[in-house]
Structures are given as structure tokens and as C-alpha cells.
């Protein structure tokens with residue numbers, strides 16, 4: 462891939478001649494501002510907010526800001542390669558769409574718009590268990606484009622087994638198991654806006670179409686929607702899980718299993734000992750444990766513990782190309798993006814998601830070149846100052 466970044470710059474200059482209301486934002490801050498003007502308080506703060514005081518959300522950004530790139534000169538950076546390899550598969554860019562549930566609260570086309578945008582750029586889309594639409598619909602919208610499935614590990618093992626089977630059948634090629642959300646955190650904005658009760662019922666596309674879920678209902682969701690949603694609240698999370706339970710997932714899928722939400726080096730070792738194929742360093746975008754470490758701060762420590770035995774990915778706070786370069790330099794194979802594309806979705810649906818991802822990748826390409834590097838796979842701590 463040569464000059465992706467410069468081609469995108471040219472395209473943006475061209476579209477800047479559009480009348481102002483038709484121009485799309487460029488910076489993360491402007492996407493967020495525009496989304497704020499479109500979304501009501503409930504959905505906006507649900508997306509933008511973090512747990513508690515927002516301390517960890519701030520730490521996520523601070524961890525990027527306190528690290529500096531030291532660019533090198535005269536290194537011939539004309540031909541560049543942004544591609545990576547994961548689980549025997551080549552991906553063009555080191556960026557994935559993080560699992561985001563309930564996208565129907567953001568835009569009427571929700572997950573289908575995001576998935577199509579990812580498919581257009583060949584950016585892997587991670588379908589959330591809490592999608593507004595069933596995973597099969599995401600699969601259909603994406604054709605052959607790469608997609609993974611994120612599992613919220615239900616209290617009901619039949620649902621978990623069924624989700625794993627459906628994910629594979631609908632063309633998802635890896636399973637991301639989110640460990641940091643056995644329950645929703647103390648989210649003050651949502652409490653203030655009395656938002657969560659409205660949310661319940663939005664992210665149930667996978668459940669209301671699941672044979673194992675439906676089998677436990679006395680009446681169909683069409684006959685008694687409230688009972689179906691009540692049942693969902695009882696089976697959604699599972700705070701009783703332990704490391705030993707991972708064997709259950711292994712038994713029910715042949716797909717690579719990545720564990721999302723790892724921040725402690727000992728948990729990284731436990732993940733490997735219990736058969737995880739990959740690790741995602743994440744604090745859920747600061748949405749779960751307020752006061753938890755910034756995800757980028759945890760990344761080098763986790764990578765040291767992992768010793769290259771399995772790939773380590775990261776998310777929480779990625780906003781610009783320099784953030785991607787810093788995360789890869791500290792050992793991540795790839796990064797996931799959450800809120801930025803969701804603001805793109807709010808502002809301009811599928812086009813907005815595509816634009817945010819394309820610009821992030823272009824910025825990554827240009828920052829790679831200007832740092833004096835040609836291949837994301839070869840990035841190391843040598844591009845960073847200090848730690």
C-alpha cells in the first residue's frame with residue numbers, strides 16, 4: 462500500500478469545495494461536536510460518557526499524550542505497508558471496528574451501516590452480542606468482508622453455545638470474549654438521564670432470534686415483549702465465571718478466541734494458560750472501572766508477560782494516527798476503535814463511519830512515513846522517547 466494517506470488528503474481537499482453543510486468533519490473533536498448536535502442527551506451521554514467520574518476515560522487519553530514519537534529522517538519511506546497478519550489471515554490495516562452494541566440508538570441504519578462501511582474498507586467489523594440486529598444480518602450486509610463476533614457470555618450456557626455456533630455459521634472468523642462487563646458499571650450520566658431502562662430492548666437483536674433464548678420463554682416476544690426483555694435482563698451477564706469456564710467456550714468453537722478487557726499481566730498469563738488465542742488490552746473505553754489504569758499504560762506490561770506467545774491488540778482512547786503508531790510501537794498488533802466511528806455513524810450513517818475509518822488509516826499512514834518507518838509490523842519502542 463503506497464501513499465494511501467496522500468490520496469485521502471487530496472480527496473478531502475476536493476470535497477472541501479462542497480457547500481459547508483455538506484462537508485464532513487475531519488477532526489475527532491468536530492465529529493463529536495456534530496454528533497452532539499444531532500443526538501438527544503440520553504444516547505449522546507451513553508456513548509460519550511464513562512464510568513463514574515470519567516477518570517479512566519481521561520487516563521486513556523493522558524497515556525497517549527504523555528508519550529512522544531521521535532521522528533527519524535532520510536529513511537526512504539516512499540513505499541509503505543500497513544498490513545498485518547492475525548490467525549493466518551492478512552488484513553490490510555492494523556485497525557478494527559470495536560464491538561459496539563445498541564447502534565440503533567445512534568442511527569436508524571445502526572450496525573448494518575457500520576458493517577457496510579467496514580466492508581468497503583476491508584476493516585474487520587466486530588459484531589456485538591448486544592447488536593440491534595441479528596449477527597446473520599450483519600453477515601449478509603458484509604458479503605465476504607472480514608468480521609469477528611464479540612461474545613457477552615450469558616448466564617445461560619445454551620445461549621452461549623448457540624451464539625458461538627451462529628457466529629461461525631454467519632461467517633465470523635474469530636470470537637472476542639468481553640470479560641470486563643459481567644454487569645454494567647456505575648454510569649452517572651445514564652442514571653441522571655434515566656437512560657438505561659430505555660436502552661434495554663434496543664440491543665437484543667441476537668437474543669430475540671436465538672433458538673436457545675426463545676426456548677425458555679412461555680410466550681413469543683411478539684406475544685409478550687415485556688416478558689422477553691425481562692428474561693434477557695436475567696440471562697445477559699454472568700458474574701459467576703472463572704478461568705476454568707473458558708474450557709466451555711473452547712469446546713463449542715474452533716475459531717480463535719480473544720479475551721477483551723485484560724489489564725493485569727497475571728491475567729494475561731492466565732489467559733494463555735487457559736488456551737486464549739489472543740488478548741485485547743482494554744478498559745472498555747473507560748466505561749467500566751472508574752479509576753482503572755489507562756489502557757495504553759497497561760499495554761507494555763501485558764506484552765512483556767505475553768512474551769509474543771499470542772497476539773495482543775488494544776483499544777480505549779485511539780483517536781488519531783499517532784495513537785495507532787504509539788500503540789503498535791508498544792507491542793499491539795492492531796487497535797480497535799469505538800467512539801470515533803460511532804460519532805461518524807450519528808453524523809452521516811454509513812458514509813460517516815467510512816470517512817472516520819479512512820481518515821484514521823490515512824493519518825496512520827502519513828504519521829508512519831513522517832516518523833521514518835515503512836511497515837507497521839516493524840514498529841518498535843525505538844520510535845518513542847523514554848519508556
Ligand SMILES: Cc1cc2nc3c(=O)[nH]c(=O)nc-3n(C[C@H](O)[C@H](O)[C@H](O)COP(=O)(O)O)c2cc1C
Pocket residue numbers: 507508509559560561562563589590591611639721743744745746747748776777778779797798799800801803
Ligand atoms: C456506545 C458503546 C457501546 C459499546 N458496546 C460494547 C459491546 O457491546 N461489547 C463490547 O465488548 N464493548 C463495547 N463497547 C466498548 C468498545 O468495544 C471499546 O472497548 C471502547 O469503545 C474503546 O474505547 P474508545 O471508545 O475510546 O475507542 C462499547 C463502547 C461504546 C462507546
Ligand SMILES: CCCCCCC(=O)C(=O)O
Pocket residue numbers: 562563591642660661662664745748
Ligand atoms: C442494554 C444493552 C447493553 C449493552 C452493553 C454495551 C456496552 O458494552 C457498553 O459499554 O455500553
